[in-house]
Amino acid sequence: MGIAGGTLSGILPGIHVNTLAALVSRLGVGDNLVLLAMGLTHTFLDVVPSAFLGVPDEGTALGVLPAHRLVLDGRAMEVVRIALWSSLLAIVMTVPLLPIYLRLAPLYRPSVGRLAVLFLAAMIIFTETGMRKLHALAIFLLSGILGILTFRLELSQPFYHLFTGLFGIPVILTSLHRRSHPPLEPGGADVLMEGWRFGLFSLLGTVLGMAASLVPAFTSSQAALIGSFLSRDERSFLTVVFSVNTANFIFSLVNFFSTGRVRNGIVALMHPHSVGLGTLVMASLFVGLAVTLYGEPLAEAVLMLLRGIPYRPLNAAVLVFLVVLSLIFDGFSGLLVLLGASLVGLLAVILGVKRTNCMGVLMLGIIIG
């Protein structure tokens, strides 16, 4: 049931796993293992809407552009394989890191997280060149203020509006603006990257995911930012992003069961102290293997479906769908946040600064406390 739910939320654009989990929880299906399977499956499959349609969520926001770029280059299935295998590797690599994590988690203090985020923000801004440093700072601050204003609202899906606006809608609008579109090609699924590099970047992603789960509101995308400084090409960066995403989810669960800290929306629906560490690891491995087995054929089927639809109308339909979803989730307030985030995202595109600066949406709030 969890895997089915996670698959549904994973492949549908804009449907966050938290939304679906809250829905099934309302229907009385609130078992921790179901929620675990649902959340984990989602981290494997959220590559589909983010790469094929350019619709991100909090885990894949930074991966949207490079993934979408690879898809437009005719390497869609390679992106899917990178996502599936780096996610699976993250689960496997999580196991030996668990004893370290269990010692680290209780030591975390908010001041440590704040310093780390401040350092990261400085790195993002100062790696821009010349006048762009100022532009980057402006985007960082605007995103940050938008984030702070958004979290004051009582929204059910604040991350949806923010990330869709900052990272998704600008991509779709840019696509709509473009005159010609190459057709979506599945291409070869072989990962054009050495095995050892793939493993190494996946390990890096897992460690960064571990760090992300320690710091509140420090999302996978923020952790992947660090990866962006170390990875020089799209494939290695995507490996880091997807590993971070999955590792962050698993470590968040471990954090919750060991210290009670709530680090993501799925965990907030869970009951504390009811899943043992062994059960968690075994269930994660099972879910990971299962999703890896059917993930590629499923993504290929989705791609075939999308190929039948002209790209511009498809993008326009997705745009309308995302706006309607925002309205459904949180009404006018949600729409307002989506609009604000989309404007900031577009401004970043026009100013020509890296989209990572938009992560100020979460970072500024942490820095100022």
Add this chain to the structure above:
Amino acid sequence: MVSRKTRIMVLIIAIIMVMGALLRTGNERMDSSHFVGLCVRTGDGFSVLTDGKRTVGVYASLEIGRVYLVRGILLNTTRGLRMRPETIGEAEPTFPLDHITGAYWPSRGYSLLTPERVRLALPLQVRKGELVEVAGLWYGGRFYPINTTSRGFLTRPEDGMPWTVEGTVIGTGAGTILWNGSEEIVLYLPYGIKPRPGERIRVTGRTRFYSRLSLLVDSPDDVVVLGRAAVKPLEVARIGEIAAGECAVTGTGRFLRLNCTGLKLAGFSARTGDTVRFEALRRKSSLLCLNCTVTVPREDLPNGICSFSPGRLARISGKVSWVRIYRNGFGLANVTQDRCWVLLKLRKSLGASIETNGSVTAYGLFTTYRNMPALEIKSGDDLCSGNC
């Protein structure tokens, strides 16, 4: 063509307008703070904590009845205080608690009987009917227990309070009667629960002082059969114990009269003169047959016509030498055998007719009639004339 600069300006103005709108619609954010409270409601990733004075909604699934320390961002919304948690941990209550002492009564929900019914939000980890002191909080008309201290069970019945009592079932009429060693208790049991007489049971119910001490039992689980009452010889058996013995029947009717005890035996039928072996429940003024058999039928008794002994049960058999019926209906028949004779008292109510020179067999008690040996019979069934 719109210049890049214009587009940037338009975007910035639009962003400022959107942020202004967000600023106006947003909630007042309070400082990062912490709250210790008891979880009283949960579901859909949202829980309600209360400390008795303040109620805070927390965006997390927590467990009802546990006390949590939640650190996070407190928001003052139109629907009350809300907190986005950063850390959640279980904690000891730091707020004042209400205390209630009563007996735990999980029936149609969970409650404490004081003896008024206090509705509990959660079950307690104590046995039904156990007296407890509960510390907790009131919320929504229900009491949420946090700490529970057991005070044992009530040793004496109190009106309206639960009471657990052990004893022997000594009656199963309109209400089941239980003997606890000192008094009779009327049990009103759930439908379908019928303990058998002689069974020792432990029963928990709510005491009521009606005309008799009564116990209202509301669940089949509250009736536990412990076994059978102790079997003792008739002479030493006390109320609630099973008396065992072997006696001759001296009289019949709704009860049997026995020659070995003044107590009547109920629940078994035999004839005068039969010898009965019985295991019978000793009650206040009678014995209730549980396992009774006729060991010696009266036909096997020896002819006692030559061994007259006043007050003794006997069978006499012989020929009727004469019969005399008086005006008032009372009659006498002289029964002879060899050289022995006994007068047979024939009450009018027996409706018996005996003829001279006929054979007769009678079962009854030896007595005298004007200082002469006689036999008194209780019913017509105890007399057989002709070929017996």
